[in-house]
Amino acid sequence: MTAPGRCRIGLRWILLCIAISVTSADGVLAEEMPPAGSLSAPVQSSPVAPSPSPPKIDTGDTTWLLTSSALVLAMTAPGLALFYSGMLRRKNVLSTMMQCFIILCLVSLQWVLWGYSLAFGPDKWHVIGGLDWMGLSGVGGDPYPDYAATVPHQAFMVFQLMFAVITPALITGAFAERIKFSAFVVFILLWTTVIYDPLAHWVWGIGGWLRNLGALDFAGGTVVHISSGVAGLACAVVLGKRHGHGREPMPPHNLPMTVMGASLLWFGWFGFNAGSALSGGALATSAFVATNTAAAAAALAWLVSEWVYRGKPTMLGAASGAVAGLVAITPAAGYVGPLPSILIGIGAGVICYIAVLLKDRMGYDDALDAFGIHGIGGTWGALATGLFASKAINPGGADGLFFGNPGQLGIQALSVAISWLVAFGGTYVLLKLVDVTVGLRVTKEDEVTGLDLSQHNETAYS
Amino acid sequence: MTAPGRCRIGLRWILLCIAISVTSADGVLAEEMPPAGSLSAPVQSSPVAPSPSPPKIDTGDTTWLLTSSALVLAMTAPGLALFYSGMLRRKNVLSTMMQCFIILCLVSLQWVLWGYSLAFGPDKWHVIGGLDWMGLSGVGGDPYPDYAATVPHQAFMVFQLMFAVITPALITGAFAERIKFSAFVVFILLWTTVIYDPLAHWVWGIGGWLRNLGALDFAGGTVVHISSGVAGLACAVVLGKRHGHGREPMPPHNLPMTVMGASLLWFGWFGFNAGSALSGGALATSAFVATNTAAAAAALAWLVSEWVYRGKPTMLGAASGAVAGLVAITPAAGYVGPLPSILIGIGAGVICYIAVLLKDRMGYDDALDAFGIHGIGGTWGALATGLFASKAINPGGADGLFFGNPGQLGIQALSVAISWLVAFGGTYVLLKLVDVTVGLRVTKEDEVTGLDLSQHNETAYS
Amino acid sequence: MTAPGRCRIGLRWILLCIAISVTSADGVLAEEMPPAGSLSAPVQSSPVAPSPSPPKIDTGDTTWLLTSSALVLAMTAPGLALFYSGMLRRKNVLSTMMQCFIILCLVSLQWVLWGYSLAFGPDKWHVIGGLDWMGLSGVGGDPYPDYAATVPHQAFMVFQLMFAVITPALITGAFAERIKFSAFVVFILLWTTVIYDPLAHWVWGIGGWLRNLGALDFAGGTVVHISSGVAGLACAVVLGKRHGHGREPMPPHNLPMTVMGASLLWFGWFGFNAGSALSGGALATSAFVATNTAAAAAALAWLVSEWVYRGKPTMLGAASGAVAGLVAITPAAGYVGPLPSILIGIGAGVICYIAVLLKDRMGYDDALDAFGIHGIGGTWGALATGLFASKAINPGGADGLFFGNPGQLGIQALSVAISWLVAFGGTYVLLKLVDVTVGLRVTKEDEVTGLDLSQHNETAYS
Amino acid sequence: MKLIEAVIKPFKLEEVKEALEEIGIQGMTVTEVKGFGRQKGHFETYRGTAYKSEFVPKVEIKVAVADSQVQRVIEVIMRHAKTGSIGDGKIFVRQLDSVVRIRTGEVGETAL
Amino acid sequence: MKLIEAVIKPFKLEEVKEALEEIGIQGMTVTEVKGFGRQKGHFETYRGTAYKSEFVPKVEIKVAVADSQVQRVIEVIMRHAKTGSIGDGKIFVRQLDSVVRIRTGEVGETAL
């Protein structure tokens, strides 16, 4: 381990890194690129007109974007980590927390090194960003007005980073309690690069073909929720059921953890949705209100559904419903008013409850309902955006079916279909690849022991 | 369940909702109402002079208000949910979490649909807001300068929404471990509409009679804490004691949860108090400092009290003291400097500790001391505002007794008395009403089993 | 206890306090001090030029600083409280939570009463601040441009308060599970006044001699992390090992709590580092990105190290690595770009993992690795700042070794050495003092029983 | 000597303990257990999946007593653990060959 | 009567319980225990310190049965608790002097 050969290689590598970093720091300085011919509207259609004068940083907007970025980080860890791991059995608690945490780490680096460039870099053939912004070269403190005119380019980058983090983290709910940790690491790195980055480019990147088509996705219904939820379905199918699924009881080991997680998700989602306005003004406020309203309505809708159908309202139901509502309002948040938000929320609560009920009949084991909530909820939300969007709320958006523009629903449906296709197909292929090379699933013995001990030599509680 | 008749009704209802929402979205657009004759000072007396030019949104102020709204949300869930449920027995953990969570959902809708209009809508006879703003019609992206000149009207609305949420959630501490879930739902909807909304109007609404009288309540000592705490007392009296109270030991099942909750309350309270400045400047900063200082002083005061009286300082004592201090500084936060904050904090710690000690003698079972901490602490805070308020801190406020204006103490005492009266009387009547119709309390068997299982078919831990 | 004599003393004391507070409130009013001859650059070298016109409050910057202050509060409680207490045995959970919580309370008052004045007040002989700002007299709503030109002076004060709080809280990891609560209180009050306040003045106070020397410490590598970590080492040495250390197993009782804590630390650290820009613009953004990047890299580096060395990657390892990375990037955050952040992170993960491994060989019992992570990580970070700092990132800073300025590394090394010396020596003396007077350690019986019961009459769970 | 093991409802523990103390019992050992019997469990529902939990939380009290006291102890437990509804529990009585007090080495009834 | 105590692997509990129910056993008491035996424990590592945990989670089932049923119960437990790998557990059989049903006061086999 301390053979001189290895040492020398290590040293050389360190020097290389230093060299790169020094150069790149210069690069960062030199990012004065004039955003000259800004051809397309700012992302997520914020109504700010591109000003002819040099862009000036607004401290309020920047503060809002940084705050929102922190909030979205809190959604993944601790939010999602708690929400998910509370529903698991005691022997697998850490494994899923670990997955959320490691995704945060992996994607944070991937995004800085090449992910952001692939997703938002200068467009190539309308399908992918170029590699020009690798290592954040050219992505510095000045605004890049085509994306966000009043905040540092890096603020926009880091906000998007948090989205790139949470998306694969959502998938972990589907393969919980049975995936090998090494396989997980490889899968995530592939998935985020091969599936998330291109999809983000299509929908949000300047020049992306779905964006050009006019698909509305305010904060990530297709890019984040459909992609992760449908990928989750593929995972559940390819990995197969957990041992004892359907025979042994597998009740949540700690629901207060799950409630805490759901609450932090709600809290953080204000950053997710209202932050997507990219400025601290009326649009952010409107998205904030829509988000809160839809979450509340969906929680109640799920609650009432199970009260009627099962006889008792449950805490896990209310929490699940709230998350379903937050998912569904995500693509619509900046385009709809408070009352349509209520309808979107009610739809989400009822539809996702049914989806979760049907799961058992369908026979796949989506352990924590990544598909049932994010896949289905995201799909409903994306379509509902085509129903309820209104230029009265956001002049930068479009009208939906109920505001006289049925075409929008078609566009939304198309982008939903594309997302499903790409997410399912792509994930399926990647999983097979990882299965053949690394092996996806732990041994039966390791699974019965629990992943905490078998993968990490730890136990959650002692 | 799938009879055609029901289906058709369902469909009709959905269409109706869509119609309403479409119309209302138009309404939202049309909210250009000129705030012409703004007769009174902006709410909570922020020192901003009403400008003659059309109001402009300030991104910093808006960001602060949205951030504060998110913080106040985090106070209810997960903050209060953790704080309270950690003190319960294992069999009732979810029931109280559920109550906090469902209040968040119920009031979020109630506020948007009619609550905000009742509380802050155009004044009727100085006692209630009109229904003009139902469904947020006319409450849009432009500022409503009479309340807050530099932020979208909806931002002010959603910030106030979070207050309307946490107030009834505070009451749940009083009836924990024995209320029927269905009764709870009905009671909360009534309470928030019949008691909270009018009270908020009196104290904060333009034209409200207590506001006109000059009562100072920066962030809700009367409206939030006295009203909920005294309502809690009424609940404890009407519902009676828990089974085995005083005989069986009922120690907190998970104090780390309670500490976490208290910490999140402290964290969120910065939004509650400093956010009430409605702008991100000197007043917010001053309220922030006062809040932190009073919380610290009160925690230490409670700690020292029990150290002296009982021989040992306890964690639950410190956490309870901090919350008591936060409660007490709430009405005063924007009117007092750091040193008076220390005195207010010390008073809160000592007085609330005594109140909690006396509870056992008085013979009611306020399970989690909603009254002892919020009722008593809020009362002390409202009176202390009449002692320590100073125009030197906030020119938009008034001087208190120690700054040469004894009259203010009288006004404060009056508003305290009114709040007590309304909260106790109103709650008492509502509870009796619910008891007669739905029945307030679970059966003895359900109570012994625990509410988690008997009301929700769930257990917190497995 | 109710002897008339005592009562009268009590009354007199209260009146005195009131008198002081009234006077001081006037003082607060009168803080129009013109910042005339502002001799030195703004703290932490933000690139804002001192404007000749009277300072104006920027709502965006103020909002960012208040938000950051709240985030840093959340680092101590609940963040650190959870991170630490999850690693303890069940019988000592509350004792460490209590220590974090009480430090928050004690230092909040100490800082307002005299600490801020000692640390940031008008310089005396380059080693300490004067007492002019005691009780925040003269520290009000107007900016104090020498520190921060665009926010109220109190906002800067309260942001710094949160730093003063978390620093001693970090030490508690070293003496966990064996210190007497009374001794703890005395020790903390002494430490923060005698060690923290002067050190903060040297590095950040205007006129402080290390600041004058040009030492770079963006957000507290020396002041916060080295000082607390090295003080922790002194505590571990002076207090001795826990009973049964090395013989009995002492596995963490609740790792999900620790993960939650680590996540909240990460979340709050954005306030810590990016908040240290004191404005919501490009510098804050750059620090935000550096912070996130280093944390991610360090978590992965620790993970890989233990995967290679021990065969399994662990959740506690990843969480510990993330914290190590956050520690190391703290002094550098505002001076380095994203790629150097990766290197700093990798270094932190590897070095701190080795430090923690070596601990067992060295034979001291730093229970929760306050020294191994904060002492060592802070030292690496302070030196790495001397390697990677670049004026390209922050013109107000300096270049490091790799950017052609080897002298900076020397200055950094000097400030590290000074911090070690002061922290170790000072803490050692204080501990001996407390040991002689109050007695540092609980009895063996109390330790075996656990501090929760023996010091606080409570148990964490029931 | 006999070893008496009683499975009772948890909320009766305190009462039983005090009653035993009153008749001079100076020691006992208590374990949290799950009981399965005529008293049926309950359903729990999590996201639509219903689990039948057939185990009910119970508490087991173990008391070693001199032969002379067996009858009295059984009576006391019966009186104080009884609620009259299903699931009140059982008392098992067994022979105990010997008892040793670890601290002193005393053996037999004096060790109780 | 006999008291049969079986220490088994936790994930076999449900199966064993159902099998016992089928042969007419109407009650049992279950305790979570930690076992030490041939089945070795595992290592855990926390920040570089490795702990050997030699205890393995097990479940103890306690069933009081009439003498006539002892053999059948043992067989059923053996069949259903068996995985064939080390650590499957043990069955201990002991004499039971008497049983009382607290609710009714019934004594002996009718109290089971």
Next chain:
Amino acid sequence: MKLIEAVIKPFKLEEVKEALEEIGIQGMTVTEVKGFGRQKGHFETYRGTAYKSEFVPKVEIKVAVADSQVQRVIEVIMRHAKTGSIGDGKIFVRQLDSVVRIRTGEVGETAL
């Protein structure tokens, strides 16, 4: 065969287990219990309400041994569980009719 049950202080578990291992005991079953005895409990205070908790955490070790080993096992437990202060615990010895190893079906002393 005998079944030896010892109630001891929790922090002595590791030591006793190792000592038993050394004299050739290859298996045991451990339960967390709460003890009530001469060793009095403690007070806890929550918001001013004081609870007396009279139960002390203990650990129960259950070892089945051949008759020939009984004395040695008792001695070893006594030596290693003893602290000399009140609450060190008790050792109960009982007759064991038979033991079965689930995995193999072995019966009697070879099953231990």
